[in-house]
Amino acid sequence: MFTVENLSVAVGGRALLGGVSFSISPGEVFYILGPNGVGKSSLLKAIMGIPGYEVVGGRVLLDGEDITKLKPFEKASRGLALAFQIPPRLQGVRVGVLLSNICRKTKCDYREVAKVVEVDHLLDREIGKLSGGEGKRVELATVLAQRPRVALIDEPDSGVDVESLVIVARALKELVKDAALIIVTHGAHIARHLPPDKVCVLYGGGFKKCGGREVLDAVFTYGFAGLV
Numbered sequence: 720m721f722t723v724e725n726l727s728v729a730v731g732g733r734a735l736l737g738g739v740s741f742s743i744s745p746g747e748v749f750y751i752l753g754p755n756g757v758g759k760s761s762l763l764k765a766i767m768g769i770p771g772y773e774v775v776g777g778r779v780l781l782d783g784e785d786i787t788k789l790k791p792f793e794k795a796s797r798g799l800a801l802a803f804q805i806p807p808r809l810q811g812v813r814v815g816v817l818l819s820n821i822c823r824k825t826k827c828d829y830r831e832v833a834k835v836v837e838v839d840h841l842l843d844r845e846i847g848k849l850s851g852g853e854g855k856r857v858e859l860a861t862v863l864a865q866r867p868r869v870a871l872i873d874e875p876d877s878g879v880d881v882e883s884l885v886i887v888a889r890a891l892k893e894l895v896k897d898a899a900l901i902i903v904t905h906g907a908h909i910a911r912h913l914p915p916d917k918v919c920v921l922y923g924g925g926f927k928k929c930g931g932r933e934v935l936d937a938v939f940t941y942g943f944a945g946l947v
């Protein structure tokens with residue numbers, strides 16, 4: 720069980736979010752929806768412990784262990800993985816080398832992982848020279864290769880064409896077989912392919928409405944401002 724308890728987050732020394740709480744188990748899909756700039760990415764980065772995204776209150780628990788203050792690599796070794804909204808454009812690093820390095824630790828077959836997100840034809844390409852959509856699929860491959868217990872996925876459906884969205888959804892379905900899946904999205908296009916179990920709307924500094932799929936329908940009908 721992965722639990723975020725009454726979390727407050729500051730970014731660049733400025734208070735951004737407060738009182739964020741949720742729990743999620745492996746096999747569950749949790750969507751965090753909200754408008755641009757509300758703090759969705761910052762929440763995932765703070766959970767992961769990325770420098771500059773500070774947890775100033777509350778706790779992050781993995782199977783009862785308080786992991787709030789652990790460093791990102793320590794959280795990764797316990798099974799947390801983050802797919803960035805805009806993946807780092809690593810110069811001079813080839814896709815196959817990165818994936819095989821991760822798979823060496825987790826004992827996966829990097830060519831099989833690459834096939835899931837259809838980047839097996841990109842294994843010899845430099846990550847920094849991929850297109851935006853290719854880069855996002857490679858980013859998902861790195862998360863798959865980590866075999867996480869908790870996958871934090873930032874905007875998997877932004878900048879992705881309709882066919883690639885099907886591939887992205889396939890990867891997410893693969894991930895959720897073993898992991899708790901937390902997906903941040905402002906458009907929720909991915910919901911056509913991967914319905915959520917739980918949904919929360921982040922608005923005005925915290926979660927304003929949480930529930931099941933009906934919250935997603937309400938967002939489409941009323942928008943964020945109309946809902947809260």
Ligand SMILES: Nc1ncnc2c1ncn2[C@@H]1O[C@H](COP(=O)(O)OP(=O)(O)OP(=O)(O)O)[C@@H](O)[C@H]1O
Pocket residue numbers: 730731735753754755756757758759760761762771804905
């Ligand atoms: N490193 C940073 N330093 C200072 N401010 C930041 C930093 N990162 C994000 N912010 C600010 O924090 C706020 C929330 O940004 P964040 O990227 O978390 O929003 P978001 O909800 O993910 O938005 P979007 O849907 O547009 O991706 C924004 O006002 C942003 O400018």
